[in-house]
Amino acid sequence: MNEQMQLMIDWIEANIKSKFSLDELSNYMGYSIYYCSFKFHQVTGICIRRYILLRRLYLSTEDLENNKKIIDIAFEYGYSSHEAYSRAFKNVFGITPKEHQVNKFPVQSVVKLNINKNGEWNKMSISKKFEVEKLRYDRSELFDKNVLHILNGQVMYEEFKNNRLMGESDYAPFNEAMCVNATTDQIFDQQFIHIRAAGHNEPVEGYTEKVIVPLVNLFNKEYKYIVLWFGEDMFCQMNLLTILAYLEQSGYEGKVFLNSFREDEFKVNQTELKLGPYHSVYKEVLVNHTYASHEVMPVLYQAINIYLDMLNEDNAVIKYININKDLSTKEMINRLFERFPTIGYGDLQYIELINKIR
Structure with a gap:
């Protein structure tokens, strides 16, 4: 079955820019549309039409970033008009194609499915040093002593700190999983600590040692820049939202940069963020489990939709x-x-x- 499914995915990929129908795919495979759709969902966990939609829209972001005309992109990916493409794009990413073309915000990657990759999904590329050197060339000020780099999780923190990948900067891990269990309006206060510890079935002392103590520099030192290293998946983005909300809650006045990346590779998308709606969004999404009433960057918009769906x-x-x-x-x-x-x-x-x- 995996071989047949990969054949189906390969055919979709080869025809992704043409306006094909599922009839054509089923004829190619020699099975009914119903059988192809059922098996695709059974094996991949996603509806075939949804996969095609997300794959096309994701690929179109690359064309937008290369300043291709939006109307040409719309027709190239099988949309009947600029308006139809824009509606589909905003529904998935939360912003219009034009807004993405101007701002080049990070989005969640939708890579071609590979059913037979045998666990290689979890091996991050060894290109970290190369990518970091590119960042140093573009923004050397983010490698100075008055910079704090907050990394999603202990493993990434130890790798960055032990290898001094960001020079003489300070490093801190965020060892949480904010996408599960209850939380509180105020972040990192005693009520937050007790609620989060209880959700994880941990003693307060253990939770404090694991999550709060490593962030001591965030609480006690003033930094000109804070750089947030978080993956684009929902787990990481809910952690990112929490840190951004805390920075806003605490009145941080320096500059904030997001270094976003996919977990199976290390190509960094660096974006300067303006603090503003994040504490409100945090309360709406993570505390009250409702959709955000404020516009957020696409990668966070997509993660919020996934988070709420997982509930x-x-x-x-x-x-x-x-x-x-x-x-x-x-x-x-x-x-x-x-x-x-x-x-x-x-x-x-x-x-x-x-x-x-x-």
């Missing part, structure tokens, strides 16, 4: 687990990592879901 009892991950629940837990987790890279859950979150369903 539903019939979300895509639960459906996938139900369809494939005969798999072993180890195989299931590997499949979930491969099929849902934009979610970014770790082993613990997936094990909890699997056990709940079984």
Whole structure:
């Protein structure tokens, strides 16, 4: 089945810029549209039409960043008009194609599916030093002593700090998973610590040592620049939203940069951020579980949609687990990592879901 599915994906990729129908795909595969659609969803965890839509729109962002005419991009990807393309684009990314062309905000990557990649999804490229050197060339001031680099998680923090990848700057990890469990309006105060510790089933002292103590420089030192290193998946983006909300809550007045990257590679998209709506968005999304009433950058907009969808009892991950629940837990987790890279859950979150369903 994997071989047939990869054949289907390869055909879609070869025809991604043409206005093909699912009839043509089913004729090529020699199966009915229903069978192709059912199997695609069963194996990949995503609806085939949704995959095609997301893949086309993601590829179109590269053309926008290269300043190609929007009307030409619309027709190239099978849209009947500029308006139809713009509606689809804004529905997925939260901004118009023109806004993306001007600002070049980071978006979640939608890469071609590879069913037979045998776990290679989790190996980040070894190009870190090369990418960091490019950043140094563009903004050498972000390597100075009055800069704090906050990294998503202990592993990334230790690699950056031990290798001094950002020179003489300070480094701090954010060791949290804000996409699960309850939180509070005020960030990093005693109520926050108690609520988050309880959600993770940890003693307050242990939580404080793991999450709060490593951020001591953020609380006690003044920095001209703060650089946030967070992946583009939902897990990382909810952590990013929390840090941005805290910076706003605490009245930080320096400059903030986001270095966004995909987890399976290390091509950094650096964006200077303006603090403004993030604490309100944090409260709306992570505290009250509602959609944001403010406009946010596309990568965060997409992550918010995923986060809120994951709160539903019939979300895509639960459906996938139900369809494939005969798999072993180890195989299931590997499949979930491969099929849902934009979610970014770790082993613990997936094990909890699997056990709940079984």
